[in-house]
Amino acid sequence: MRRPLALRALVVALVVSVALGVVSVSAVGAPIVRTPGHPSYEFRLRSGEAGRTWQGSGSITFTNVGSDPLPEIYLRVWSNGVHGCAPRAIVVTNVRGGTLSGETLECTELEVTLDEVLAPAETATISFGL
Secondary structure (H helix, E strand, O other): OOOOHHHHHHHHHOOEEEOOOEEEEOOOOOEEEEOOEEEEEEEEEEEOOOOOOEEEEEEEEEEOOOOOOEEEEEEEEHHHHEOEOOOOOOOOEEEEOEEEEEEEEOOOEEEEEEEEEEOOOOEEEEEEEO
C-alpha cells in the first residue's frame, strides 16, 4: 500500500536530525552529557515521484545543554544509508548558521562547524537546503 505524500514527507523530516542531548553513565559511574539538546525541527519538503529523492529546506534549533562550549554539531541523514552510501537520497546544501565540513562521515553523518561557538545554555539555529 502506498503511503500518502504528506506521510512520506513527515517520515523524511524525521530522518535529518541533529545529535540529541542525552545523559548516560560512563563506565566509572559519572554522568556523560551529550549535546546539543532540546531540538526543534522545521521542514518544507517535496518528494520525487517514487519518494526516493527529496528537495526543500529545513532548520533545526537546539540548545547547548553541556557545560563546555559547543563548536560543531553533527547532522544524521539516515536515508542516505538505506541502500548503501550512493546515490544519496538527501543532499544538504546552503547551510546557514554554520559551515558544512565538506566531508561525509560514515555515509550518513555530516559535520557542521557553527558560525559562533555556542556557550552553555545558549540556543542556536542552523538552516539548510535539501
